[in-house]
Every structure is written in C-alpha cells, then in structure tokens.
Amino acid sequence: MPAFDPVRDAVLNSPVESRRPTSLSALLNPQTDFNYDSPRPSSSSSLPTASPMAAPSTIPYNPTKRITKPESVLIPLTPDEIERYRNFRGEGVARLTAKRKRAASDEPDPVDSRPLKRHTSDVGVVVEHYNSRPDVGVVQRLESPIIGLKNFNNWVKSVLITRFGHPALAKSAVTGPPGSRMRIARGKVLDLGCGKGGDMTKWSKANVKELFGADIAEVSITQARNRWEGLRGARFDATFAALDCYTQPVSKAFPPAKLAQPFDVVSMQFCMHYAFETLQKARCMLDNVSRYLRPGGVFIGTIPNADLLMENLDNIPPNAEELSFGNSVYRITFENREHPVFGQKYWFFLQDAVENVPEYVVRWDNFVQMASEYGLSPIYKEEFHQVFEEHQEHPEFKPLLERMKVVDSDGASAMDEDQWEAANIYIAFAFEKR
Numbered sequence: 001m002p003a004f005d006p007v008r009d010a011v012l013n014s015p016v017e018s019r020r021p022t023s024l025s026a027l028l029n030p031q032t033d034f035n036y037d038s039p040r041p042s043s044s045s046s047l048p049t050a051s052p053m054a055a056p057s058t059i060p061y062n063p064t065k066r067i068t069k070p071e072s073v074l075i076p077l078t079p080d081e082i083e084r085y086r087n088f089r090g091e092g093v094a095r096l097t098a099k100r101k102r103a104a105s106d107e108p109d110p111v112d113s114r115p116l117k118r119h120t121s122d123v124g125v126v127v128e129h130y131n132s133r134p135d136v137g138v139v140q141r142l143e144s145p146i147i148g149l150k151n152f153n154n155w156v157k158s159v160l161i162t163r164f165g166h167p168a169l170a171k172s173a174v175t176g177p178p179g180s181r182m183r184i185a186r187g188k189v190l191d192l193g194c195g196k197g198g199d200m201t202k203w204s205k206a207n208v209k210e211l212f213g214a215d216i217a218e219v220s221i222t223q224a225r226n227r228w229e230g231l232r233g234a235r236f237d238a239t240f241a242a243l244d245c246y247t248q249p250v251s252k253a254f255p256p257a258k259l260a261q262p263f264d265v266v267s268m269q270f271c272m273h274y275a276f277e278t279l280q281k282a283r284c285m286l287d288n289v290s291r292y293l294r295p296g297g298v299f300i301g302t303i304p305n306a307d308l309l310m311e312n313l314d315n316i317p318p319n320a321e322e323l324s325f326g327n328s329v330y331r332i333t334f335e336n337r338e339h340p341v342f343g344q345k346y347w348f349f350l351q352d353a354v355e356n357v358p359e360y361v362v363r364w365d366n367f368v369q370m371a372s373e374y375g376l377s378p379i380y381k382e383e384f385h386q387v388f389e390e391h392q393e394h395p396e397f398k399p400l401l402e403r404m405k406v407v408d409s410d411g412a413s414a415m416d417e418d419q420w421e422a423a424n425i426y427i428a429f430a431f432e433k434r
Contacts, residue, residue: 148414185209187264193271197224246281262294268301290374380430
C-alpha cells in the first residue's frame with residue numbers, strides 16, 4: 001500500500017471536472033464552450049482508443065527539485081481576469097505610446113527608414129500638420145468643399161510661372177540641332193516649400209530641365225518624389241530633400257555639384273510667411289533664395305496681404321473676447337494687437353486645407369528693403385483679385401480659367417463669396433536678381 005500523500009489524495013479524490021485542463025484558446029476566448037465529455041473525432045482509425053478512465057498511478061509525485069511549494073494549487077483564471085490580461089498594456093507599451101507625436105493616418109511611410117526629425121515650438125505644429133495631410137488623388141480632390149478656391153489659387157500660380165518663370169527659363173533653354181525635334185529643356189528651378197509637389201505639372205509644362213524641391217515636412221517630400229516618379233511622358237530631372245530653409249542653407253540639402261549651375265527661377269508658394277517669425281529666419285530664407293539664383297533670374301511667390309490683415313485686426317472692437325475674423329471658409333485669430341516687424345503671430349484656419357497653424361505677418365516694405373540687400377528687386381506685386389482682373393481676358397490665361405475649372409463654359413465661377421474673400425487674403429509677387 002502506497003504511503004499517505006495528502007496532495008495526491010486530494011487531487012485524486014476531487015471531482016473529475018475540477019481536474020480538466022484549460023487550453024490556451026479557452027483562456028483567450030472564454031466564450032468558447034468546450035464539451036470535454038463529448039467524444040473527439042479521430043483523424044485515423046489506427047490510433048488507439050483511450051479507456052474512459054485510466055487507473056490512477058501508484059507512483060507518488062515527489063520531484064527532488066520542485067519550484068512551487070507542495071501545497072500550492074494552480075487555480076484557473078476567471079473570465080474577468082482573462083479579459084483584463086487580454087487588454088493589458090505594460091510599461092514598455094505605455095512609453096512607446098506616449099512618445100508617439102501624431103495619430104495614425106493613411107499616409108504612406110517615408111521611404112527613408114530613419115525617424116522623422118523632431119521640431120519644437122511653432123515649427124513642430126506646422127510640420128506635424130503638413131506631414132499628416134493626406135495626398136489625395138485627383139478624383140477625391142474634386143470632392144473638396146473649396147475646390148473652386150483651390151483651382152483659383154492654382155490658376156494664379158500658373159499665371160506667375162508663365163508670365164515670369166517661362167521667360168527666365170527660356171534664356172537657359174537647351175535646344176537640339178536645326179530642324180531636329182529634340183525636346184527643349186529650359187533651365188533650373190528651386191522650389192522652396194514644395195510641399196507634396198502640387199506645382200509639378202506646371203513645371204513639367206514649362207519644360208524645365210531640372211527641378212530641386214525642398215520642404216521641412218519629410219512625409220511631404222516623399223510624396224512629392226512619388227508624384228514626380230508617376231509623371232507621364234518624358235520627365236525632367238528632379239532632386240528632393242527635407243530641409244528647413246529658414247534655419248539651414250540649401251547647400252546642406254544638395255551637393256555642390258548640383259548647385260554649380262545657378263537657378264533660373266526660385267519659387268515659394270504660400271509658405272514664405274513662416275520665415276518672418278524672426279529676423280534671423282527671414283535673412284536665412286533670402287540668402288537661400290539669392291545665393292544660387294543667377295543674375296536676371298526671378299523669385300516668385302505668394303504671401304498673405306499684411307495690409308489687409310492689419311486692417312481687419314484694427315477693425316475688431318476693443319471689447320471683443322477674441323481677436324478673430326473670417327467666414328465659413330477661413331478664420332484668422334491674432335494673439336494680441338501689437339504690430340512688431342517680426343514675429344507678429346496669428347493662427348490660420350482654411351477649410352479642408354489648413355487646421356489652425358501659426359503664421360506670421362510679412363510687412364511688404366520691410367520685405368522689399370531686406371530683399372534689396374540680397375540683390376533682389378521687385379518687379380510685380382498684385383492682390384489675387386487684381387491678378388484676375390488683369391489676366392481674365394488674356395488670350396492664354398482666359399482659356400486656362402476654364403481648363404482649370406475656375407469657371408465653367410458660361411463663365412460662371414466655381415467659388416462662392418466666402419471662398420472669393422478667402423482667396424483675396426493673398427498677394428502674388430515677383431523679384432528679379434540684379
């Protein structure tokens with residue numbers, strides 16, 4: 001007769017149900033109803049059939065190197081405990097989650113596997129915003145509630161590029177032998193703040209030889225490069241780089257050999273105002289524009305109209321709770337009523353485009369004076385509505401209004417009054433390097 005063993009006897013004398021094992025799938029899915037008393041199907045008749053109840057072993061369980069105490073009993077997890085551990089997030093997961101700066105999106109991951117650069121203060125807000133903006137296709141873009149405004153802004157940029165960029169590029173055109181049908185390549189363009197490459201088609205139609213695109217948002221640069229790779233027909237050469245052109249020189253992004261031949265055109269569309277946070281940033285931006293721009297080359301761009309912004313700010317009642325103005329499409333909110341030359345910040349919202357990012361007032365006279373120190377002289381400055389009035393009957397730009405869907409075949413505008421008001425926040429400009 002075997003020696004008395006209280007643990008063995010307690011187990012053997014317990015009900016059969018309490019000794020049934022709990023599978024891993026049962027722990028992870030407690031709702032599964034396992035019937036252990038049902039016969040299990042056999043995949044092969046050659047397998048031996050187990051007896052209903054095997055005879056208990058007479059060998060006492062007495063390991064010499066046991067870890068648990070003899071009296072310990074493995075208690076199955078309750079359904080509540082299973083659910084709690086299923087969703088358990090350890091300290092490591094919590095740390096990784098806390099470090100994540102932006103919500104998950106449908107944006108493609110950058111080709112470069114290196115982590116995105118970190119930016120602080122207002123710059124970080126701007127970078128995060130543009131990195132998280134989706135690069136929608138043409139069909140989805142047409143569904144934008146402000147598609148009329150977007151098309152009009154693109155038309156204004158096309159006017160600038162055609163009127164001032166094309167002549168500058170033509171002076172550097174590379175042509176084939178007389179009588180040949182060789183495609184004419186027309187000079188070099190530096191697009192600072194190129195974003196997702198929205199002006200790529202415009203430069204393609206200008207038959208540029210080389211395009212250099214720089215932007216502070218790394219995800220946008222990846223999308224711009226992808227857009228260039230997807231261009232149909234003969235592509236111009238293109239180089240893209242993530243760069244804060246308000247604090248870093250262009251030479252940090254592009255090798256000396258690429259910069260040896262100067263640019264014919266430098267373009268900054270809807271982004272130059274970010275440089276006017278400080279005098280240092282504005283000077284760095286102007287140096288990047290001018291240093292590699294050839295004499296006779298042009299600097300074109302679009303910026304908010306400081307005179308209009310100041311007029312609206314001054315018209316806000318003194319007792320207003322918020323220094324804000326706008327309509328259903330856009331809203332501008334100033335921090336205070338002060339008028340510093342640099343760093344006068346406001347927050348800008350534009351429906352389906354800009355989500356309350358910090359921007360800075362560009363005082364035109366101050367901008368012109370600073371630009372002259374870098375050999376840049378203004379040759380054009382018009383508010384957007386003036387650009388329209390000046391070019392709406394032009395033999396080239398009038399048909400373009402319809403092709404770009406700014407107006408329909410009857411001349412009716414795709415913009416409502418609120419969109420038209422938002423468009424006229426901006427001015428278009430062109431400088432020439434002496």
